[in-house]
Amino acid sequence: MITQEDIARVALELEQAEDTVTKLRLKRYITSAAGASYAAAKGRIELVRGELERLNVQYEAEQQALADRPDVEKAAAKEIGAAKKELEASHDALATAASTAQQALLDLYGAAEAHNALIARHSAALTVRGLAVEEGRDHQTGGGRDGLRIRGVWWVPVQSVALLTWVTDQVAAVCWPRGTGMRSATGRHALERRSDGLLGKVAKLPAPAPAEPRPKRAKALGAPVYFRNRHEAEEAASSELRDWGRDVPANVRASVERRLRQLEEDIASGQVILRSS
Template sequence: MISEEQLQELRDQIAKDEGVVATLRMKRFVGAGAEYAAAKGRIELATDALADLTAQYDAEQAALADRPNREKAEAKFLDGAARALGKADDRITAALDAAQAALVELVDAVQARSTLVQETHSQMAARGFQLRDGDGMPAHQTGTEQRLDGPVVSLRGRRWTPLQPLPLLDWLKHRVMAARMPGTEPGWCGTCRNVEGRDDSITDRVKDAPAVPRPEPVRVRTGVLPGAIAYISDVAHYERKIEEEELQRMSELFTDENGQVRSRSVPPTDEQRAAAAHRKKLLHDGIKAGTIVARH
């Protein structure tokens, strides 16, 4: 919105240049023609800008003064929006409560398992199942090892090592984000060195999170409220901007003959072309109605 300070700044600039013009005209300095012309040009430009901004300022102030009436007229919509937003907040709160309870259970389960691995390691070592450094442990053997990253317990081919909650939580976070908000996570999504790659990996048994399609890019569109005035500098430029927003080529994922997931571009759909044509029509209808002012 235009502020009174902006208008006053232009008025001060005009007054300053008018003072320069008056001084040069009175003293008639030889060779001051270029400076005189420059000051006159600045006055003309600033005067035009002041007139435009004043008109926009007056329209904005009128719209603000009419805001109570607009809120009264749109009370049903505003009340509905407030209720919908409140329910959205309630849903998030409930989801956070549930997630917090699940995370508490996960942390407790991981810590209990790690304690059990340590205890089992000690008990097996006391029963003669400990292997000396360098002996190694064939996959089918039963025994224990002590490594730099913690104790290892092997029971008839299955291995256990202590786990840490944070790497598991990080893995889970990236996994869910990749499924529910595709495109927001890097390609390695969910790789966790402290979890994956271990003989006792549990993550392979976790069910996949329900996935959603990759969303279309967010498009910022300029809308004009009824009774408001929007200013654009160039109609042709604005039409090109509409085409760029509506007809931009999209991409889709597909699986090639080697089983690799790749991306390919997709041409604009008939719906996208229709949306572009509709927005252009709204643009020209707004110009005719006076709610959109084109400044060339």
């Protein structure tokens, strides 16, 4: 909208141009440079007068529209009321859909973790029976630190968080073929700054349950896990941190710390053997 300050600024510009023309007219002798300044000021006066006239007309029209606005809004009361009702219903439906999608992702994460736990349990069970996959040997069946093999088929754990990211990226690829949308890290922060309370209507997830301890490998039948060095062993124990980057949830960090403590116990008991210190 046009303000009085806008009009005053252009009026001052017009006054300065007219003052320049008046001063040059009073000079007895005018140099070529002064003549050029005079012509420029004259041309500027015409332009600024037109701009000032346009601003005044637009200002008056806008002020009249403001004065008429209550009557216009009153006349559109029925349409405004219908819009409000439809938007509120749509807003609630959107929050419900977000809650459903959120729960679906949580179910997906749970299924991935259950699958990983199953792999770990069967791997440990085969190892207990003396069926460990030994490095350098092509055993068709057996348990190992990277998963287990059953009749030539490897079953390896899935990175749960990476799977969630993959699923959302598949949706993004369909909805935004050019690769924008959910892949933008700034999109999340923009959502959290919304003032309409949308995220407040999305169902709150329960607090994360403490991670279940992984099945321990059997000591009795001598099936140790080998690592080249301590660094490799610690990298394997803390691999989940790589899925999160800098923003690691407290429960994930606690789970990794437990695995690192377990690693120390396994090294001390001989379940984990470091080829070099």
